[in-house]
Amino acid sequence: MSRVVVIDDELSIRRSLRVLLTRYGYEAYEAADGLEGLRLCREVVPDLVITDIHMPGADGIEVIAALHAMAPGLPIIAISGGDQTSALDLLGSAGMLGAVESLRKPFTVTEVLQAVSLALPCARAVRHG
Amino acid sequence: MTLSSPALLVAANRAAALETVLRWMIHDFRNPMQTLSFLPVLTAVEAEIGEPQEDTPGWREAFTIACERLTTSLTLVDRIVGSVPQSTAPEPVALSEVLRYLADLFRARRGRFRIDVEGACGTPLPAVAAVRRDLESALLNLVLNAAEAAGPAEVTLTATASVRSGGVELVLEDGGPGIPEMLRPRLFEPFATTRTDRPGRGLGLYAARHLLVSSGGELRYEPGNPGSRFIVSLAEWGTLPGR
Numbered sequence: 001m002s003r004v005v006v007i008d009d010e011l012s013i014r015r016s017l018r019v020l021l022t023r024y025g026y027e028a029y030e031a032a033d034g035l036e037g038l039r040l041c042r043e044v045v046p047d048l049v050i051t052d053i054h055m056p057g058a059d060g061i062e063v064i065a066a067l068h069a070m071a072p073g074l075p076i077i078a079i080s081g082g083d084q085t086s087a088l089d090l091l092g093s094a095g096m097l098g099a100v101e102s103l104r105k106p107f108t109v110t111e112v113l114q115a116v117s118l119a120l121p122c123a124r125a126v127r128h129g
Numbered sequence: 130m131t132l133s134s135p136a137l138l139v140a141a142n143r144a145a146a147l148e149t150v151l152r153w154m155i156h157d158f159r160n161p162m163q164t165l166s167f168l169p170v171l172t173a174v175e176a177e178i179g180e181p182q183e184d185t186p187g188w189r190e191a192f193t194i195a196c197e198r199l200t201t202s203l204t205l206v207d208r209i210v211g212s213v214p215q216s217t218a219p220e221p222v223a224l225s226e227v228l229r230y231l232a233d234l235f236r237a238r239r240g241r242f243r244i245d246v247e248g249a250c251g252t253p254l255p256a257v258a259a260v261r262r263d264l265e266s267a268l269l270n271l272v273l274n275a276a277e278a279a280g281p282a283e284v285t286l287t288a289t290a291s292v293r294s295g296g297v298e299l300v301l302e303d304g305g306p307g308i309p310e311m312l313r314p315r316l317f318e319p320f321a322t323t324r325t326d327r328p329g330r331g332l333g334l335y336a337a338r339h340l341l342v343s344s345g346g347e348l349r350y351e352p353g354n355p356g357s358r359f360i361v362s363l364a365e366w367g368t369l370p371g372r
Contacts, residue, residue: 010160010198011191011194012160012161012164012190012191012192012194012198013160013163013164013189013190013191014356015188015190016163016164016167016188016191016192016195017167018170018184018187019171019184019187019188019191020170021169022184023171023174031224034361054156081155081156081157081158081159081160081163097354103161104159105159105160105162106159106163106166107163107166108166109166109167109170
């Protein structure tokens with residue numbers, strides 16, 4: 001069973017994502033901010049991380065950079081509610097830092113499940129490569 | 130009215146500030162919308178399983194929170210666009226209510242900068258003489274200015290209020306990079322800005338001061354350690370001549 005860590009400071013998002021992923025056969029974990037997320041990743045060694053961008057403490061961009069240093073090749077999906085034209089929009093930066101997929105909230109169940117299933121082979125390729 | 134008339138510059142600034150706030154609101158609506166968009170699928174899966182699972186209370190809690198967030202955001206939008214008194218003459222304004230509104234507006238702003246006006250909200254304050262809408266705009270401008278000047282750095286902004294003889298003094302302090310010395314003499318002039326990458330800005334402090342002075346208040350700057358301190362002086366209602 002693939003392990004997915006969901007990092008989002010908004011409880012309703014991380015909780016519903018975790019439950020959704022669990023219902024679809026993933027072993028899902030949740031963290032409330034970037035620092036907790038990094039701690040959790042060290043503990044559970046996930047196959048995939050889904051992280052929000054705008055969070056207190058370590059934000060999603062810092063999380064992505066830290067995860068790349070900690071676990072090179074670990075696929076990361078960045079999610080954000082920032083609009084495309086403002087300074088809040090950091091999804092582009094997430095992609096440049098190596099997030100394999102970026103999803104703008106609100107995304108559909110199909111979109112997130114598709115992104116997860118596409119990203120997980122990346123993890124397997126790295127692990128078995 | 131000329132192209133550089135104060136009214137026009139203030140209106141331009143008000144529009145820019147409103148745009149910024151509405152962008153925040155878009156962000157605030159997207160989170161609960163995200164959660165609620167999962168509801169039909171999770172409900173269907175739950176019905177298929179036929180009995181509540183261990184984490185069922187968890188996702189029900191998530192939907193309750195999402196609904197609360199939507200309600201809060203809708204209340205704020207209503208406040209921003211619809212419910213603000215439109216008086217153009219100074220009137221008695223409860224400063225703590227204005228600060229509470231700012232606190233609500235910034236409560237959801239996480240990550241890059243933190244706004245703490247809670248300390249000032251609880252202070253017993255007399256009613257001040259102000260045009261409420263202008264006072265809110267001026268204070269919003271001061272907060273936005275701190276965030277803008279800080280660039281990508283995290284900024285903590287705190288507000289404290291104290292009663293002075295005949296009025297109230299509100300101090301807004303930020304932990305940003307502060308105002309460069311060479312800019313200070315023309316800090317409250319239009320288009321004075323440290324940011325060269327955002328054309329058309331640099332009206333926030335000008336507008337804030339204009340709005341405060343035109344309703345009997347004052348605004349001054351002091352260098353912080355680090356960052357900036359903006360001191361807003363407001364007359365207590367009843368102390369201005371003729372009131």
